[in-house]
Amino acid sequence: MDIANSASIEMIPRAQDALSSSLEKKPSHGLQESVDVVSSSAEKPWSFYMSILLLGLVGLIVALDSTSLIVALPVIAKDVGGTSLESLWASISFMLVVTVAQPIYSSASDVLGRKNSLYVSMLLFTIGCLVFAVAKSMRVIILGRVLQGLGGGGMDVLQVIILSDITTLRERPLYMGVIAVFNALGNVTGLVAAGVFAELVSWRWLGWVNLPMMGVAFLLTFFFLDLKPLEMELRRMDWLGLILFAIGATSLALPLSWAGSSFSWSTWQTLLPLLIGVAFLSVFAWYERRPLEPVFPYRIFKNTTMTAAILSGAIHGLLTYTVQTYLPLFFQAVFLQTTIQSAISTLPFSAVVVGFSAISGILVNLMRRYRLVLLTGWLLMTTFLGLLCLVKRSTAKAETYTFQAFAGIGVGIILTVTAIPTQASVRHVDDTGIAAGMLVNFHLFGALIGLSIGSNIFNSVFKQKMDSLMDSLTTLPTSIQILQNANEAIGFIPSLRTLELPEPLMNIVLDAFWAPFQVLWIVMTCISGIGLFIALFIKELSLEKDEVGRQGLQQPLP
Known part of the structure; x- marks a missing residue:
C-alpha cells in the first residue's frame, strides 16, 4: 500500500510535467494568451526597457552607416580627389568587413560574454567614425570604413543575439517588431541624411553625427545592460x-x-x-x-525549418540591399532627379518597410502564428518587384510609388518574421543566440552577393547598349565619351540632368541607362520567386516557450 501510494505520488509531478509539455507544444489563440503576454511584459524591470532602447539605437546607428555612403560617395570622391578604384573600396570595405566580423563576434560572445563583446565593437565603431570624419584622402576614408565595419559587424549581430537572450520566445515577436523599426528607420534616414549633408552641409557630418548617439549607447550599456555573469574560458574558443x-x-x-x-x-x-x-x-x-564551441554548429542545421529560414534570410538580404542601392539611382537616371529628390521618391518604399517591420511583429504576437504572414510578405515582394519591370520614363509617378510601396510591405514583413521560425526551431534555449546570429550573418552575406550581381548586370547591359550606340555613330559627343567605359556609368548619373544633346540622341542615352534597371528588376523578381519557394518549407512551430538564455538580464532583488 505504501509502495503504491509512493508510486502514485511520484507520478503526479511527472503527469504535471507531461501536461505542461503538451501545453507548450499546443499554440493558444485565445484572449487569455494575449493577456498573459501583456501581463508578462508589464512585470519587466526598468532595465529591460532601457536595454530594448539600447538595442534599437545600436541597430539604427549601423543601418544609418551602411546606407549613407551610397548617396554621398560621388561628392566625397570629388572633394578628396579619389579615383574610381578607391571609391569602389570605400563603398565595399564596410560591407566586406561586417560580413567577415559578424560570425567572429557571435562565437566570441558565447565565450567572452555579450557585454564585453559589445563594448569592443562600440569602441571600434566610434574610432572608425572619428577617422572617417577627419579624413583628407580616400585611403584614410577607407581605413575609417574598415574600422566602422569591424565595430558595426559586432553591434549588428549582438543586437539580435542579446535580444534573444533577454526575451522569451513567447514575447519575442513583439520586441522584434520594435527593434526592426529602428533598423528600418536607420535605412531610411541614412539615404536622406546623406543627400542633405553631402549637398547642403558637409559629408563629414556622416561621421560626426554618430558620436552623440554612440555616447548614449555607451551609457545605456553601462547602466542598464546588466547581463548574467559568464565565466570566460578562452580555451573553448574555436x-x-x-x-x-x-x-x-x-x-x-x-x-x-x-x-x-x-x-x-x-x-x-x-x-x-x-x-x-x-x-x-x-x-x-x-x-x-x-571544436567545443564551433563558429557554425552543425546541430543548428539539423531541421528543415532552420535551414529554410536561414536560406530565405540570405535571399532577403540579397534583394533588400540591392533594391535599396539601385532604387535611388533608378529615379536619378530614369526621371533625372537630384540626389535629394531621389531620396524623397524612395520614401514610399522605405516608409512602409519601417511600418510593416513593426506591424508584422505585432500581428504574429496576436495571432501566435507566423507562416501565413511570412508567405504573404514573400508573395507581395515577388509580385511588385515584377511590376517594377514595367516602369519606363513615361510611367506615371503614382504608379511607380505604388509598386515600390507594396514591394516594401513585403520587405518589412520578411525582415521581422524570418527571425521567428529561426529561433523557434532550436532545441535548446542557449542555441537561440547562435541561431539569431547566423541569420544575420547569412543576411549580410546575401547582401554582398546581391550587390555583386547588381553591379555585373548594370555594367554588362549598359555596355551592350553603348556598343550599339557607337556602332550607329561615327563619334560620340565629347560630353558622353566617358560612357564608353561602362564602369563610369553609375558615377555619371548625376551629370545626366545637365547634358545638352539633341533630343533623339538624349533619348537613346537615357534608354541606355533605363535598360540595365529593367533587367535588374527582372533578375531580382526571379530570385524573390526562389525565396518564396524556399519559404514554403518553413513549418509552423509553437511560440509558447518561456525560457531565457544563460546571458539574460539579471533579475532585480525583491
Missing part, C-alpha cells in the same frame, strides 16, 4: 575555425565585390581569390564538427 572562416570569407567576398567592374570574371584577379576562398571555407566546414 580559434582555428575563426581563422579559417576569416581567410575564406574574405577571399570569397573580395572577388564578388569587384568582378565585372574592376576586373572581369575570367581574369586571375577574380578567379584566384575566389578559388582560395572556396578551398578555405570547405576546410572550415569539414573542421567545424570538432
Whole structure:
C-alpha cells in the first residue's frame, strides 16, 4: 500500500510535467494568451526597457552607416580627389568587413560574454567614425570604413543575439517588431541624411553625427545592460575555425565585390581569390564538427525549418540591399532627379518597410502564428518587384510609388518574421543566440552577393547598349565619351540632368541607362520567386516557450 501510494505520488509531478509539455507544444489563440503576454511584459524591470532602447539605437546607428555612403560617395570622391578604384573600396570595405566580423563576434560572445563583446565593437565603431570624419584622402576614408565595419559587424549581430537572450520566445515577436523599426528607420534616414549633408552641409557630418548617439549607447550599456555573469574560458574558443572562416570569407567576398567592374570574371584577379576562398571555407566546414564551441554548429542545421529560414534570410538580404542601392539611382537616371529628390521618391518604399517591420511583429504576437504572414510578405515582394519591370520614363509617378510601396510591405514583413521560425526551431534555449546570429550573418552575406550581381548586370547591359550606340555613330559627343567605359556609368548619373544633346540622341542615352534597371528588376523578381519557394518549407512551430538564455538580464532583488 505504501509502495503504491509512493508510486502514485511520484507520478503526479511527472503527469504535471507531461501536461505542461503538451501545453507548450499546443499554440493558444485565445484572449487569455494575449493577456498573459501583456501581463508578462508589464512585470519587466526598468532595465529591460532601457536595454530594448539600447538595442534599437545600436541597430539604427549601423543601418544609418551602411546606407549613407551610397548617396554621398560621388561628392566625397570629388572633394578628396579619389579615383574610381578607391571609391569602389570605400563603398565595399564596410560591407566586406561586417560580413567577415559578424560570425567572429557571435562565437566570441558565447565565450567572452555579450557585454564585453559589445563594448569592443562600440569602441571600434566610434574610432572608425572619428577617422572617417577627419579624413583628407580616400585611403584614410577607407581605413575609417574598415574600422566602422569591424565595430558595426559586432553591434549588428549582438543586437539580435542579446535580444534573444533577454526575451522569451513567447514575447519575442513583439520586441522584434520594435527593434526592426529602428533598423528600418536607420535605412531610411541614412539615404536622406546623406543627400542633405553631402549637398547642403558637409559629408563629414556622416561621421560626426554618430558620436552623440554612440555616447548614449555607451551609457545605456553601462547602466542598464546588466547581463548574467559568464565565466570566460578562452580555451573553448574555436580559434582555428575563426581563422579559417576569416581567410575564406574574405577571399570569397573580395572577388564578388569587384568582378565585372574592376576586373572581369575570367581574369586571375577574380578567379584566384575566389578559388582560395572556396578551398578555405570547405576546410572550415569539414573542421567545424570538432571544436567545443564551433563558429557554425552543425546541430543548428539539423531541421528543415532552420535551414529554410536561414536560406530565405540570405535571399532577403540579397534583394533588400540591392533594391535599396539601385532604387535611388533608378529615379536619378530614369526621371533625372537630384540626389535629394531621389531620396524623397524612395520614401514610399522605405516608409512602409519601417511600418510593416513593426506591424508584422505585432500581428504574429496576436495571432501566435507566423507562416501565413511570412508567405504573404514573400508573395507581395515577388509580385511588385515584377511590376517594377514595367516602369519606363513615361510611367506615371503614382504608379511607380505604388509598386515600390507594396514591394516594401513585403520587405518589412520578411525582415521581422524570418527571425521567428529561426529561433523557434532550436532545441535548446542557449542555441537561440547562435541561431539569431547566423541569420544575420547569412543576411549580410546575401547582401554582398546581391550587390555583386547588381553591379555585373548594370555594367554588362549598359555596355551592350553603348556598343550599339557607337556602332550607329561615327563619334560620340565629347560630353558622353566617358560612357564608353561602362564602369563610369553609375558615377555619371548625376551629370545626366545637365547634358545638352539633341533630343533623339538624349533619348537613346537615357534608354541606355533605363535598360540595365529593367533587367535588374527582372533578375531580382526571379530570385524573390526562389525565396518564396524556399519559404514554403518553413513549418509552423509553437511560440509558447518561456525560457531565457544563460546571458539574460539579471533579475532585480525583491
